Amino acid sequence: MIEISHLTKTFGDVTAVHDLTFSVQPGEVTGFLGPNGSGKTTTMRMILGLHRPTSGSATVNGKNYRDLAAPLTEVGALLDAKALHPGRTARHHLRALALSNGISTSRVAEVLNIVGLSSVADKRAGEFSLGMSQRLGIAAAILGDPGILMFDEPVNGLDPEGIRWVREFFRFLASEGRTVLVSSHLMSEMQLTADRFIIIGRGRLITQGTQDELSVHVRSTVRVVTGDNDALAALMTQRGWTLEREGDGLHVTGGSARDIGALAFDNQIAVYELSPLNASLEEAFMELTAGEAQYTGKVQEA
């Protein structure tokens, strides 16, 4: 379990993370979403004790990261796949990490096998493609068999087959009861992977919840086709709902399907079709983060 409480980090004038509070639970894949520069990497670095918070706290299993007896056995993280000595082989890289935490070095061959790098284990890591480096980073993360895993934009550089593999692997790790936090700036990457989402913008928490919970936050549109579209349109406009003509129907925002149905019934207009158009999670994300950017823009103008 990861707990973030009122976490704030400033770099000079830049507030990278602002009063962020959330927790990440075991047994689920949690998607950590936000546009580029929204503070995901900074937050993860603070969890790992690499960055000192300006204020607030981040704990793992109830402890400060620096107080963990053998960190790699409790938290595994892939922050930057290229953050390794390019002259060292994959095997030697992992071996040094295992040694540092007193983890059995026999584990090195195991994790190389799990991520499918056994055949290139003795190649210098500098010669690896980004995709291979991501796999090596994942191998390092699972080296100590930790209960908490964090991956920062792990899909970058992976081919479609690799993307499918990491998705399944993250789901598998969560199914074993582990806490899995995966960041991305693209909702489309996370939609199939994550059970729960934490969405940030400009370092602030925008919202969090499951896929269903998030869709509620989104202005949803209803399609309606009636015997007298013009009459209904006039009535709906009076109520301040917005509408667009689409083919033989209207797309209405502001009123629910229930509201629209009742309105038509009261005015004796025949309804032929009435269907809520659910916004996709992708649209939800775009809308939520765009709103945050506008809001912050206004604050800066003031």
Added chain:
Amino acid sequence: MSRTTLATVTRAEFAKFRTARSYVIGLIVLVVLFIGMGILISGLQNVRVSDHHGGFTASEFDSTAFALIGYFFAQFAGGVIGALFVTSEFATGSIRTTLAAVPRRGLFVIAKAIVVTVIVGIASEIAAFVSFFAGTAIQPRSAFDVVSNKVVDLPIASLSGQGVLRAVLMSGLYVTLLTLLGVGLGLIVRHTAGTISIFVGLIFIVPLISLALPTGWQQGLDKILPSNLGQSMIAISQPANSFSAGPAALLLGAYALGFLLLGYVLTNRRDV
């Protein structure tokens, strides 16, 4: 139950030293410079004594100093190894992987220092002894001395001679302490080029600055410069205005420790 301790972190840093080509190459360069320059300068004494026009003063023949001269060149290899062992972590970004595995930064700093001390210490001491034996073996045995105007036997140093064993040991220690200084400097500066520039500056540039100072200050500064401390550590008979070998070694050790300590404080405070 695994635990991160100084022992496990030191083992990891040893493994990292051995498995990256740059450090191993640096170590080879250090040993080759140390021994090679000792042999070269000792061998060249044969040319000097046979050059009758140049004139040769037998009393100025310092067998130990010629055989150990390589320490002066080896210190730069040491400084580069020490600096690189730290700065390459920052240059590649691997520092984040390292410190995520070892979040207690004191352990990280001490382990780096231990590894460098042991590896460079052993290599430098071996190089010092090899250089001493090879150098003295090929030095000229006699020369025409222009002062006494006759052929005289030259005093070839032996390990049993007064202060000779100490000089050999101290030359290796000097290179080791400067390597540690490079580690400390690397932790402070974090950039490879900057660290090495400052290191070279400490050896070469500060003595030049000292020339511009009033005589009293100059003597005070000269006495405590790393390169002059090195000379004091290795000299058989002390030159004027210098520490004797023991205090010189202690002071240089204090420098190295001071840089490491500042490096630790900054590493502990700064983000990576």
